Amino acid sequence: MAGPAASAPLTTSPRLVLRRLTKYYDRFVALDRLDLTIEPGEFVVVLGRNGAGKTTLLRTLALLLSPSEGELLFDAQPSRTLDVSFRGRIGFVGHETFLYDELTVEENLNFYASLYGIEPTRPRVAEVLTEMGLDNRTTSLVRSLSRGLKQRLALARAWLHKPDLLLLDEPATGLDTPTRARMHRWLAACHQTGRTVLVSSHDLAESLQPATRILLLEKGRLVFDGPNAPERVQEMQARLEAAAG
Amino acid sequence: MTTWRVSTTIFRKDLLAERRTKEVFTAILLFGFTVAVAFTFAFEPTAEEARAIAGGLLWLAFLFSAVLGLNRAFARETANDCLRGLRLVPADPGAIYLGKLLSNVLFMVAAELVLLPIFGVFFNLNLWARPGWLLLILLLGTWGLASLGTIFSAVSANTRMQELMLPLLLLPLTVPVLIAAIESTAILLSGRPISEAGLWFRLLAGFDIIFTVLCWLLFGYVIEE
Amino acid sequence: MNNSASDRFSLALGVPSLLILIGAFYYSFLVAPIESSMAMVEPVQRIFYIHLPSAFISFLSFFVVFIASLGYLITRRVAWDWVAVSAAEVGVVFCSAVLITGPLWAKPVWGIWWTWDARLTTTLILFLIYVGYLMLRLYIPEAQRRALLASVVGILGFVDVPIVYMANRLWRTQHPQPVIAGGEESGLDPRMWWGVLGVFVGLALFAGLLMRQRYRLESMRSELIELERSARD
Numbered sequence: 001m002a003g004p005a006a007s008a009p010l011t012t013s014p015r016l017v018l019r020r021l022t023k024y025y026d027r028f029v030a031l032d033r034l035d036l037t038i039e040p041g042e043f044v045v046v047l048g049r050n051g052a053g054k055t056t057l058l059r060t061l062a063l064l065l066s067p068s069e070g071e072l073l074f075d076a077q078p079s080r081t082l083d084v085s086f087r088g089r090i091g092f093v094g095h096e097t098f099l100y101d102e103l104t105v106e107e108n109l110n111f112y113a114s115l116y117g118i119e120p121t122r123p124r125v126a127e128v129l130t131e132m133g134l135d136n137r138t139t140s141l142v143r144s145l146s147r148g149l150k151q152r153l154a155l156a157r158a159w160l161h162k163p164d165l166l167l168l169d170e171p172a173t174g175l176d177t178p179t180r181a182r183m184h185r186w187l188a189a190c191h192q193t194g195r196t197v198l199v200s201s202h203d204l205a206e207s208l209q210p211a212t213r214i215l216l217l218e219k220g221r222l223v224f225d226g227p228n229a230p231e232r233v234q235e236m237q238a239r240l241e242a243a244a245g
Numbered sequence: 246m247t248t249w250r251v252s253t254t255i256f257r258k259d260l261l262a263e264r265r266t267k268e269v270f271t272a273i274l275l276f277g278f279t280v281a282v283a284f285t286f287a288f289e290p291t292a293e294e295a296r297a298i299a300g301g302l303l304w305l306a307f308l309f310s311a312v313l314g315l316n317r318a319f320a321r322e323t324a325n326d327c328l329r330g331l332r333l334v335p336a337d338p339g340a341i342y343l344g345k346l347l348s349n350v351l352f353m354v355a356a357e358l359v360l361l362p363i364f365g366v367f368f369n370l371n372l373w374a375r376p377g378w379l380l381l382i383l384l385l386g387t388w389g390l391a392s393l394g395t396i397f398s399a400v401s402a403n404t405r406m407q408e409l410m411l412p413l414l415l416l417p418l419t420v421p422v423l424i425a426a427i428e429s430t431a432i433l434l435s436g437r438p439i440s441e442a443g444l445w446f447r448l449l450a451g452f453d454i455i456f457t458v459l460c461w462l463l464f465g466y467v468i469e470e
Numbered sequence: 471m472n473n474s475a476s477d478r479f480s481l482a483l484g485v486p487s488l489l490i491l492i493g494a495f496y497y498s499f500l501v502a503p504i505e506s507s508m509a510m511v512e513p514v515q516r517i518f519y520i521h522l523p524s525a526f527i528s529f530l531s532f533f534v535v536f537i538a539s540l541g542y543l544i545t546r547r548v549a550w551d552w553v554a555v556s557a558a559e560v561g562v563v564f565c566s567a568v569l570i571t572g573p574l575w576a577k578p579v580w581g582i583w584w585t586w587d588a589r590l591t592t593t594l595i596l597f598l599i600y601v602g603y604l605m606l607r608l609y610i611p612e613a614q615r616r617a618l619l620a621s622v623v624g625i626l627g628f629v630d631v632p633i634v635y636m637a638n639r640l641w642r643t644q645h646p647q648p649v650i651a652g653g654e655e656s657g658l659d660p661r662m663w664w665g666v667l668g669v670f671v672g673l674a675l676f677a678g679l680l681m682r683q684r685y686r687l688e689s690m691r692s693e694l695i696e697l698e699r700s701a702r703d
Contacts (some may be wrong), residue, residue, distance in 0.1 A: 025612050027698045064332060065470050087335040098330025100321070102262045114254040115334045117247065157330070393626065400619050404609035413605055414623060417598035418630045421637035428641065444640055452633055459629060463622045466543055470615075 013040035013164040013196035014089065016061065020070035023056050023220075030056035032220035033070065038198070043191045043210055045228070046200040047236060048217035054200035055095070057217070058169045061198065062092040088116060091163030093171050097154040101143040105134055105153055108142060109160060116161040124160065132156045133182075148179040155183070159190075166190060166197045184210055202240075216240075248340040255331075255344025256351075262321060263352060269314045269321075273356035277310035281364055291369045299368045300430035304386065304423055306360065311353055311390050312412045318349055319398035328468060338465035342395060346457065349391040350384075357383055370434055378439055379430075385449040386426030392453060393418050396460040399467045425449045480682050487675035494668025495519070501665075514578045518662075521571040523670035524564045525593065527677050531561030532600060532628055534681075539624030542617055548692065551617035554624055555607060556684035558600050560677050565597045588638040595634045599627040613692070 016038040023031040031053045038044060048054045059065045060072060063079060063086070072079040074086065099108050106125065113121040129135045132152045142150065151171065158166065166187070172180050188210040191197050199211070214232060216224035216239060224239065226232070263269055284302045288295060322328040322345070331341050361379075365372040372379060394415055401410035426449065429442040498519040534557035542550035572590050573583040584590070603623050610616040 024699055026695050029699055029702065062333060064329060084337060085335045087333060090333070092333055094326060094329060096326030098327050099325055100262060100327060101324065102265050107261060111254060111258045115251055115336065117250065400606070400622065403615060403619060404606065406609050410606060410609060413602045417595050417602060418627060420595050421633045424637040424641050448637060448640065455629065459626060463625065466618050466622050469618060
């Protein structure tokens with residue numbers, strides 16, 4: 001993963017504002033009155049144990065979920081009034097890869113590139129494949145790829161349309177240490193171009209270095225919000241363990 | 246424009262995937278064939294009465310096998326959460342519906358074209374007298390089954406009883422398609438003038454248009470979270 | 471929620487319903503004349519006074535499901551979904567009444583339990599469509615998703631009804647019916663219509679009462695879930 005080309009223009013990421021954002025499913029409250037502002041160009045790590053609401057938060061920001069109560073604003077515009085074309089500014093990597101096992105690496109990217117209306121398709125796909133270090137696997141079926149390669153391809157898919165808001169839901173899960181390090185370098189490079197990056201994680205050791213800000217969720221509530229600093233690691237570790245206990 | 250691009254892209258993706266796995270086509274074909282064989286035990290297959298009800302048997306076989314194929318076809322989008330990936334795309338969700346509908350119709354018609362001569366041999370039918378009309382009935386009837394079948398396969402994918410829910414929803418609602426397709430096929434097979442089937446053709450076309458438009462409009466609600 | 475007010479509303483539906491039904495049944499069963507062609511099966515013929523109004527009410531209920539489904543998709547207010555499920559259940563109950571009284575009437579009059587005439591067949595398909603609708607609801611545990619998917623089926627199902635009827639109608643004209651002479655309301659004495667109308671109004675109020683009660687149950691369930699949600703930790 002070489003990181004986005006140096007020539008990539010500085011983007012103007014949207015400013016995200018959450019106002020008492022709540023999402024519930026019957027009795028279960030996934031997000032509980034979140035108040036939060038994320039400025040363009042921030043690199044945010046969302047920490048929390050499984051079920052703390054990280055996935056719900058990221059999916060809501062990706063416009064996959066609509067809030068039950070409260071508001072989500074992109075550049076002061078409420079999410080439900082956004083034009084469908086706004087989705088083109090968001091890149092999202094979920095727990096699953098969103099890839100078709102029976103298609104090859106290149107076919108998957110061609111497919112998504114065409115859905116995003118990228119013209120011409122091939123040069124951009126080739127570019128992303130090189131960037132992610134997948135150019136020697138273009139004709140492999142996704143089914144045959146390792147977890148690490150699949151995750152790289154999932155990143156490539158989310159990066160095809162050069163979104164200016166990158167949302168990654170536990171992207172490091174199941175990756176070995178070198179692959180993880182490469183991904184973090186790549187994300188840091190993305191952040192360098194001025195993009196907003198949100199990454200969720202339940203294990204802070206892996207994900208704190210490049211972040212500028214830390215959010216900690218517990219049972220759907222925001223319990224910590226502050227800038228990233230080396231001394232935070234201990235504190236966060238303690239809080240995550242306390243939540244586990 | 247966006248809708249057209251997204252639908253055809255999904256259609257071409259399904260074609261590519263199907264060419265590799267052939268799972269939807271094979272499911273429809275094998276099940277349809279099995280049903281055809283089972284039907285031959287219900288009565289004397291080459292008797293005159295058999296020809297009279299062959300249209301009905303044909304469409305029941307198509308319907309049952311379509312249910313199987315539709316479930317398989319939608320499973321392709323639920324594996325690896327692909328549907329969520331599609332929902333991220335800046336396009337109207339109806340475009341996803343149209344793409345899936347097109348590929349479902351194609352796979353169903355392709356399997357039906359193989360099943361037809363098998364039925365012809367089993368039940369001693371004269372299928373090739375007016376092939377153009379037969380193809381038209383096949384296309385209109387299959388489109389009708391697929392229009393509701395595609396949206397219901399997405400609806401039932403949300404339930405714990407997916408395999409049961411699809412036929413439970415699809416069968417009663419597609420009764421008009423079944424009646425019209427069976428009747429017009431019977432007219433064709435019995436050698437009666439095709440003008441007798443005029444009303445059936447209109448009914449099929451009307452059904453196809455109404456439900457394709459309606460499902461296209463409603464599909465977004467089905468895949469919403 | 472003001473319970474006493476709701477009870478008053480139910481009372482306002484229930485009491486007139488009871489009074490009208492007593493009057494209408496008395497009139498229909500004991501006063502109204504008997505259709506001459508059915509004189510020999512006189513008592514059975516009176517099933518008609520339940521059969522026809524029940525059919526009207528079930529169609530009306532399914533129309534309410536359709537409107538409520540549209541209402542939910544447009545406004546996203548969950549109360550529309552409570553209306554939809556209440557109307558669907560009441561509709562299925564009255565639809566069952568039609569399907570049971572139909573054969574009871576057909577057997578002595580026409581000598582067969584079931585006739586595949588367009589109206590009866592359409593009613594049967596209608597019954598299947600809305601049983602499917604209720605089954606679907608049963609298998610989706612989460613309220614919002616249930617409301618969404620049920621609304622879609624509620625709309626598609628209702629749009630399908632006239633097409634099902636048309637198809638059956640056409641089908642029947644091409645396959646002449648066996649022994650049946652005349653439709654069900656051909657040559658009806660106008661006085662019989664008064665009986666039908668009376669029973670219809672009484673049953674419609676009763677259906678309204680059932681829907682009201684079912685709606686309240688659904689709204690209380692939802693309230694309970696809301697309370698449990700806010701009472702966690």
